[in-house]
Amino acid sequence: MTLDDSSPLFDYFIATQQAPLQASTSDTPTTGLLTIYVKRKGSEPAYTNEISIYVRADSEAGALFQSAPSSAINTGDWGPATTRLVRGSEVGLSSGSWAHYTFSARDPKYYDVPGNLVFCLSGPVSTFTGSSEVHIYETSGTTDDPSTFTDKELTTTVDVVAPAFYLKNLIATATGAPTVPRTEFDNGAEIQLSWESNGTYFEVYRKGDSKPVYQGSETFCPLPGLATDTTLFLVASMTGDPGQDEPSGGYQAISLYDALTITIRNPDLTPKTVKTTQDVTVGGALSVTGPATLDQGLLVKLPDGGGQLRFSNKPENPCVIATSSSDEKRPAQRLSLMGPYQQDKNSSQLPQIHLDANETTLSGAVTIAGKATLNGAVAIKAPVASPLYVTGNINDTKTGIEFRHTNESQGIGFTFNTIYATGSNADQDLILKPRGTAAVTVQGPLSVQGALGVHGPLGVTGILTSDQLSLGQMDPKNGKYVYVSKGLHVKGELLFWWDADKCWKQIQNRANDYAGSYTWTEDTQFKAQVRAVDHALDKVKKLQGVYYQVNEAGLQHVTRDVEESVSAGPEATAEENERVWGAERKRRRDALAGDRIGMVAQDVERTLPEIIRTDEGGRKTVDYGHLTAVLVEALKEQQALIEELRSRLTALEASAGPAAR
Numbered sequence: 001m002t003l004d005d006s007s008p009l010f011d012y013f014i015a016t017q018q019a020p021l022q023a024s025t026s027d028t029p030t031t032g033l034l035t036i037y038v039k040r041k042g043s044e045p046a047y048t049n050e051i052s053i054y055v056r057a058d059s060e061a062g063a064l065f066q067s068a069p070s071s072a073i074n075t076g077d078w079g080p081a082t083t084r085l086v087r088g089s090e091v092g093l094s095s096g097s098w099a100h101y102t103f104s105a106r107d108p109k110y111y112d113v114p115g116n117l118v119f120c121l122s123g124p125v126s127t128f129t130g131s132s133e134v135h136i137y138e139t140s141g142t143t144d145d146p147s148t149f150t151d152k153e154l155t156t157t158v159d160v161v162a163p164a165f166y167l168k169n170l171i172a173t174a175t176g177a178p179t180v181p182r183t184e185f186d187n188g189a190e191i192q193l194s195w196e197s198n199g200t201y202f203e204v205y206r207k208g209d210s211k212p213v214y215q216g217s218e219t220f221c222p223l224p225g226l227a228t229d230t231t232l233f234l235v236a237s238m239t240g241d242p243g244q245d246e247p248s249g250g251y252q253a254i255s256l257y258d259a260l261t262i263t264i265r266n267p268d269l270t271p272k273t274v275k276t277t278q279d280v281t282v283g284g285a286l287s288v289t290g291p292a293t294l295d296q297g298l299l300v301k302l303p304d305g306g307g308q309l310r311f312s313n314k315p316e317n318p319c320v321i322a323t324s325s326s327d328e329k330r331p332a333q334r335l336s337l338m339g340p341y342q343q344d345k346n347s348s349q350l351p352q353i354h355l356d357a358n359e360t361t362l363s364g365a366v367t368i369a370g371k372a373t374l375n376g377a378v379a380i381k382a383p384v385a386s387p388l389y390v391t392g393n394i395n396d397t398k399t400g401i402e403f404r405h406t407n408e409s410q411g412i413g414f415t416f417n418t419i420y421a422t423g424s425n426a427d428q429d430l431i432l433k434p435r436g437t438a439a440v441t442v443q444g445p446l447s448v449q450g451a452l453g454v455h456g457p458l459g460v461t462g463i464l465t466s467d468q469l470s471l472g473q474m475d476p477k478n479g480k481y482v483y484v485s486k487g488l489h490v491k492g493e494l495l496f497w498w499d500a501d502k503c504w505k506q507i508q509n510r511a512n513d514y515a516g517s518y519t520w521t522e523d524t525q526f527k528a529q530v531r532a533v534d535h536a537l538d539k540v541k542k543l544q545g546v547y548y549q550v551n552e553a554g555l556q557h558v559t560r561d562v563e564e565s566v567s568a569g570p571e572a573t574a575e576e577n578e579r580v581w582g583a584e585r586k587r588r589r590d591a592l593a594g595d596r597i598g599m600v601a602q603d604v605e606r607t608l609p610e611i612i613r614t615d616e617g618g619r620k621t622v623d624y625g626h627l628t629a630v631l632v633e634a635l636k637e638q639q640a641l642i643e644e645l646r647s648r649l650t651a652l653e654a655s656a657g658p659a660a661r
Helices: 535-541 552-560 574-591 599-605 625-656
Strands: 008-017 029-040 047-056 070-071 082-087 097-104 117-124 130-141 150-161 169-175 191-197 201-206 214-216 220-223 230-237 257-266 318-320 334-338 353-355 365-369 401-404 410-417 420-424 440-441 448-455 458-460 466-471 497-498 503-505 545-546 597-598 611-614 619-623
Touching: 008 130, 008 150, 047 117, 097 117, 130 365, 169 230, 169 257, 191 230, 191 257, 191 458, 214 220, 503 574, 535 599, 535 625, 552 574, 599 611, 599 619
Parallel strands: 318 353, 334 365, 440 458, 448 466
Antiparallel strands: 008 029, 029 117, 047 097, 047 130, 070 117, 082 097, 130 150, 169 191, 191 220, 201 214, 201 230, 230 257, 401 410, 410 420, 497 503, 545 597, 611 619
């Protein structure tokens, strides 16, 4: 290493813990922490790509650590250190063993240290007191070009002093956040206590309790959850276990003390009696194990996340709700539970709520404003000749009245003019199932948003509308056909099952296409400007019949609508549809294989453009049906020509005489 005589371009701030470092003893080794904070000097440009640190690490006087300490770094911009032990004489340092650490920037963009670079060394402190040298070498320059960097050295010292008895930094932390001190915890939450000390024995006491909650030699201890605010006292001493030691000669242990107060957000309160003439508001759980008299009634508001209102399970200890505190109790008029209400799922018996009424029925109203979950049988008896009302802000499927399975997976709901399927399942059927051989009858128009599948008799006295209608074996008499007595009107696709191809096919009415049909009446009352086709024979002579084979473009054209016109059924999977589509494509291609006879539409168009149809894609089709009229007239012209030739031949034969025959 060639050193530059100039001083380093960066400042190095050194801190230790303890401060100063306290020497280890044979009985009590001390772990020391050495941190080096790197900061650029002033505003002048400075760049470095490597920093090396040497600390003495052996069992001789002048060492800082007994063995090579572990290294760490506070940022990912610089890589972890490479570590090696070297003799001082090898690197130009004093005798002894030296731990050498080299920290390097991961990328050139990190050469410009912004001020967030801290190196940390942690290890067992030497047993010797005094000053120990720390050597720092930086490879740096005033530009970001590493070829201009030079090595610069900084030497400083760190003191190691004789150990003194100390106790400090008593803190409490939560189990999931061990580095964040806190003094406030939830009721029952586990608490972790820790402290710093070189004592040999520790005891932790709760205020007012002479029995320690912890005793031992560790500088930490877990505490069970606390239910009330508590002050904790820590006693540290240089001694063994007081319960096992037998001191003599007036021996007294030296002790240090610290205290910490823990507060509980929702503490348990256990007063002997509570009496108030005003409203009582309880933000957490309220448990009453004795008799309670509530002159003005009971209003329970449970949190949005859920909660429980529990009453005694014992028949001899019912919950009696009355409107008067006098000896002559009148029947309860209203029991109101506001908020989510859920009975105890873990109870072996359902909680009993007894209303002190003259009859066994409820005389009044039970109102549940919010979500109510009732685990068990529920009997609701409405007055004679009166409807059972369930009222609320019912607008859509998020605010409806729902009946669900206990696992919440499926159910049925009722909302404004709507019956809907509900539950946690992503896809949930809604089934209307009659009993026995009876039918589902809708008196009036039936509108279905989604697919409608009918697998039994369905009677609709009005209009039936559905996004998708699937009709199965509806007629119980023959079990095969579906009858529509007054016409079937379909706006959209209409599919039918084609057993020969084992698939569903779409009924289409498309003119000028292989899959469609198109007819036109030839009645004279629909015709005007009728005139014969002239020069028909000349036109036909210009036409040419050809043999041909359908090319790939043609095959793709005739199979282009397979996915729209054929399917495996309304409830088919993607795999089932792909299988049906593949079979239909093959069937159409096979039907068009080999030589075929026809004409070329573009050739026909030059002679008879009237029988050519051109689609939106510019593809041309020959209307062979209308070609018949041209052929008829051509045949007549040809026949007239034959008759004329025959007459001329007869005349020639007559003039030539018998010899000509």
